[in-house]
Amino acid sequence: MQYISTRGQAPDLDFGDVLLTGLARDGGLYVPSDWPQLSHDDLRGLAGLPYSEAAARILQPFMDGIGGDELLEMTRAAYTSFADPGVVPLRQLSDGHWLMELFHGPTLAFKDVAMQLLGRLFDRELSRQQRRVTIVGATSGDTGSAAIEACKDRDAIDIFILYPHGRVTEVQRRQMTTVLSDNVHNIAIEGTFDDCQALVKAAFNDLAFRDEISMSAVNSINWARVVAQVVYYITTAVALGAPDRKVSFAVPTGNFGCVFAGYAAARMGLPMDKLIVSTNRNDILYRFFQTGSYRMDQVVATQSPSMDIQVASNFERLLFDLADRDGGTVRRQMAELAEQGGFEVPPAALQQAHRIFRSHRVDEAATTATIGDVYRDNGIIIDPHTAVGLRAALDLVPDGPVITLATAHPAKFPDAVEKACGIRPPLPAHLTDLYEREERYATLPNDLATLQDHIRGLRRN
Ligand SMILES: *Cc1c(COP(=O)(O)O)cnc(C)c1O
Numbered sequence: 001m002q003y004i005s006t007r008g009q010a011p012d013l014d015f016g017d018v019l020l021t022g023l024a025r026d027g028g029l030y031v032p033s034d035w036p037q038l039s040h041d042d043l044r045g046l047a048g049l050p051y052s053e054a055a056a057r058i059l060q061p062f063m064d065g066i067g068g069d070e071l072l073e074m075t076r077a078a079y080t081s082f083a084d085p086g087v088v089p090l091r092q093l094s095d096g097h098w099l100m101e102l103f104h105g106p107t108l109a110f111k112d113v114a115m116q117l118l119g120r121l122f123d124r125e126l127s128r129q130q131r132r133v134t135i136v137g138a139t140s141g142d143t144g145s146a147a148i149e150a151c152k153d154r155d156a157i158d159i160f161i162l163y164p165h166g167r168v169t170e171v172q173r174r175q176m177t178t179v180l181s182d183n184v185h186n187i188a189i190e191g192t193f194d195d196c197q198a199l200v201k202a203a204f205n206d207l208a209f210r211d212e213i214s215m216s217a218v219n220s221i222n223w224a225r226v227v228a229q230v231v232y233y234i235t236t237a238v239a240l241g242a243p244d245r246k247v248s249f250a251v252p253t254g255n256f257g258c259v260f261a262g263y264a265a266a267r268m269g270l271p272m273d274k275l276i277v278s279t280n281r282n283d284i285l286y287r288f289f290q291t292g293s294y295r296m297d298q299v300v301a302t303q304s305p306s307m308d309i310q311v312a313s314n315f316e317r318l319l320f321d322l323a324d325r326d327g328g329t330v331r332r333q334m335a336e337l338a339e340q341g342g343f344e345v346p347p348a349a350l351q352q353a354h355r356i357f358r359s360h361r362v363d364e365a366a367t368t369a370t371i372g373d374v375y376r377d378n379g380i381i382i383d384p385h386t387a388v389g390l391r392a393a394l395d396l397v398p399d400g401p402v403i404t405l406a407t408a409h410p411a412k413f414p415d416a417v418e419k420a421c422g423i424r425p426p427l428p429a430h431l432t433d434l435y436e437r438e439e440r441y442a443t444l445p446n447d448l449a450t451l452q453d454h455i456r457g458l459r460r461n
Contacts, residue, residue: 001014001015001032001033001036001061001062001063001064002014002032002033003015003018003030003031003032003033003223004030004031004032004033004325005024005025005026005028005029005030005031005327006024006028006029006030006031006316006317006319006320006327006330007024007026007027007028007327007330007331007334008026008028008326008327008328008330008331009026009028009327009331010024010025010026010028011025012033013030014064014065015062015063015064015065015066015224016065016125016128016129018030018222018223018224019118019121019122019125019222019223019224020122020125020126020129020131020133020216021216022204022215022216022217022218022219022221022222023201023204023205023217023221025207026327027201027204027205027334028316028327028330029221029223029313029314029316029317029320030223031223031317031320032062032223035264035267035268036061036062036268037268037269038058038234038268038269038270039269040243040244040269042269043234043238043242043243043269043270044238044243046058046234046235046238047238047239049235051075051079051086051087051088051231051235052072052075052076052078052079052087053072053075054231054234054235054238055075055079055117055228055231055235056068056071056072056075058230058231058234059071059075059227059228059230059231062227063121066124070124074117074120074121074124075117077120078116078117078119078120079116081105081106081112081116082104082105082112082116083104083105083428084101084104087104087113088100088101088102088104088113088232088235088236089101089104090236090239090240090403091380091406093374093378093380093390094377094378096400096401096402097390097393097394097401097402097404098236098240098401098402098403098404099380099382099386099390099403099404099405099406100232100236100403100404100405100406101406102232102405102406102407103383103406103407103408103409103412104409105146106146106149106430107142107145107146107149107175108175108408108409108411108412108428108431109142109145109146109306109407109408109409109412110142110229110258110405110407110408111142111143111145111146111147112146112149112150113228113229113231113232114146114220114224114225114226114228114229115143115146115147115149115150115218115225116146116149116150117224117228118147118150118218118222118224118225118228119150119151119154121224122151122154122156122157122216123154123156126156126157127156131156131214132156132157132158132214133156133157133158133214133215133216134157134158134159134160134213134214134215134216134455134459135147135151135157135158135159135160135215135216135217135218136160136162136200136203136204136213136215136216136217136455137159137160137161137162137200137217137218137219138161138162138163138193138196138197138199138200138219139161139162139163139168139176139193139196140163140164140167140168140193140254140255140305140306140307140308140309141163141168141169141172141305141306142172142306142407142408142412143218143219143220144161144163144168144172144175144176144186145172145175145176145179147159147161147218148161148175148176148179148184148186149179150218151183151184151218152179152181152183152184153181153182153183154183155183157183158183158185158458158459158460159183159184159185159218160185160186160187160455160458160459161176161184161185161186161187162187162189162196162199162200162451163176163186163187163188163189163193163196164188164189164191164192164193164195164196165188165189165190165191165443166188167192167193167301167305167308168305169305169412169413169415170435171411171412171413171414171427171434172305172412173439173441174434174435174437174439175431175434176441177439177440177441178434178437178438178439178440180438180440182460183460185442185455185458186440186441186442187441187442187443187444187451187454188441188442188443188444189444189445189446189451190443190444190445190446191446192299192308193299193308193309194299194309194310194311195446197219197255197309197311197313198311199446199448199451200217200219202448203215203448203451203452203455204217206448206452209452212456213455213456213459219255219313220255220256220257220258220260220313220314221313221314225257226257226260226261226264226314226317227261227264228261229257229258229261230261230262230264230265230268233249233261233262233265233270233272234265234268234270236403237265237270237271237272237403240401240403241401242270242271243269243270243271245271245400245401246271246272246273246399246400247272247273247400247401247402247403248272248273248274248275248276248393248398248399248400248401248402248403249262249272249274249275249276249402249403249404249405250276250278250389250390250392250393250396250402250403250404250405251275251276251277251278251389251405252278252304252307252385252386252388252389252405252407253277253278253279253285253307253312254279254282254306254307254308254309254312255309255312255313255314256277256285256312256313256314256315256317256318257313257314258405258407259275259277260314260315260317260318262275263275263318263356263357266356272356273398273399273400274356274357274358274396274398274402275356275357275358276357276358276359276360276389276392276393276396276398276402277289277357277358277359277360278359278360278361278362278388278389278391278392278393279307279359279360279361279362279388280302280303280304280307280308280361280362280363280364280367280388281300281302281361281363281364282297282299282300282302282307282308282309282310283297283361284296284297284310284311284312285312285315285359286359286360286361288315288359289350289353289354289357289358289359290359291350292344292345292346292347292349292350293342293343293344294315294333294337294342294343294344294345295341295342295343296310296311296337296341296342297310298310302364302367302384303364303367303368303384303413303416304367304383304384304385304387304388304413304416306385306407306408307385307388311337316330316334318353319333319345322345322349322352322353323345323349333345358396358398359392360391360392360395360396362387362388362391362392366391367384367387367388367391367416367420368384368387368416368419368420369420370382370387370388370390370391370394371383371384371387371416371417371420371421372420372421374387374390375420375421375423376421381410381417381421381423381425382406382410383406383407383408383409383410383412383413383416383417384413384416384417384420385407385408385413386404386405386406386407386408387420389404389405389406389407390404392404409425409428410425411425411426411427411428411431442454
């Protein structure tokens with residue numbers, strides 16, 4: 001399998017190099033040159049397999065160079081760290097509605113599902129190539145802790161995580177800043193998540209700096225992150241009767257990584273009815289799916305901070321397909337976005353998107369009400385991100401079963417949850433002393449040169 005850039009001007013790479021490279025050198029994102037196909041029999045053959053075995057089977061065609069047994073060993077190691085034996089268990093809420101619980105990993109959000117595997121893939125590839133890397137990542141709250149957990153104490157990796165100062169919850173911040181390993185560096189940026197993400201992209205696009213520090217990415221601009229998430233769409237659909245029954249998914253969305261994995265599953269042959277992109281008030285994607293116009297707006301802080309994003313990096317991967325994989329079109333769109341704050345796609349491209357995608361926007365009051373309703377009706381406590389997804393599933397009523405992705409454990413967002421249902425959800429046992437642990441982080445202005453100096457000063461080799 002070769003990987004190509006969405007902007008058409010970077011070299012094609014194999015999986016190992018895509019993993020270490022992150023962002024393509026032309027500023028684009030890597031995507032597979034074609035989509036591996038799963039026949040209906042292949043899909044039926046996944047029924048009843050342990051999650052790690054299904055994962056190895058689904059991921060194998062994307063990862064040439066890694067033997068089947070070796071991959072299975074890695075998926076097993078990655079997913080034994082999950083608190084539920086099913087890894088991503090389904091819970092039925094009502095007729096036709098299910099939650100897919102993606103938060104049983106060590107840092108309590110769905111980011112662990114990909115990151116636990118990614119840490120192991122990095123280790124393998126770095127020792128094979130005898131290289132070291134400096135990972136620089138931006139987080140809106142959950143990627144950071146999941147990446148730190150996956151990379152801490154690994155010899156060949158230094159990791160720097162940028163988060164927006166004062167805009168992540170205390171639990172989210174402490175899950176990052178209380179990891180005191182030598183190779184872990186947290187940076188509070190005086191700005192928004194979009195500022196953090198723009199700084200990381202700018203650092204990547206400074207090719208001299210990028211080479212100097214051997215820079216790599218664990219944000220969902222890294223293809224390996226996205227592909228690891230394809231697995232749970234397929235396994236849960238199969239558990240509910242795919243390929244003989246079409247299911248829909250409702251996906252709380254920020255950077256478009258998780259929902260793009262759902263799109264990839266559909267492109268690989270998983271029968272899917274609707275894929276619902278659910279946003280909070282930061283609704284650039286919702287507006288796009290309504291009108292075909294992708295236009296930046298101000299970021300506002302909400303109860304679902306991991307989705308407080310305006311520029312959704314992974315959306316570029318969908319734009320590339322909607323442009324019939326023409327890198328020149330994507331380059332023009334991205335230039336317009338940077339220079340004029342937005343662009344439009346042709347009506348035919350929007351129509352193509354509507355074959356599978358739907359979108360919904362959920363405001364703060366509806367988010368709170370949904371948490372309260374689910375607690376009252378089902379005795380289940382959901383987090384605000386999950387509530388945004390579920391509200392969309394309930395409001396848009398697709399035909400047939402719909403699976404809402406429960407992306408975070410409610411204990412990560414105790415204030416919002418308590419306000420909505422009166423219960424303060426406790427942290428699981430391995431995190432009960434989180435509030436007593438020592439923290440370490442630096443605070444930096446939103447400035448590329450300052451960030452670069454900071455990284456130069458702290459990385460180990
Ligand atoms: C990251 C995150 C999201 C958004 O996922 P994207 O892949 O960025 O769209 C939703 N919910 C939670 C809890 C998250 O951590």
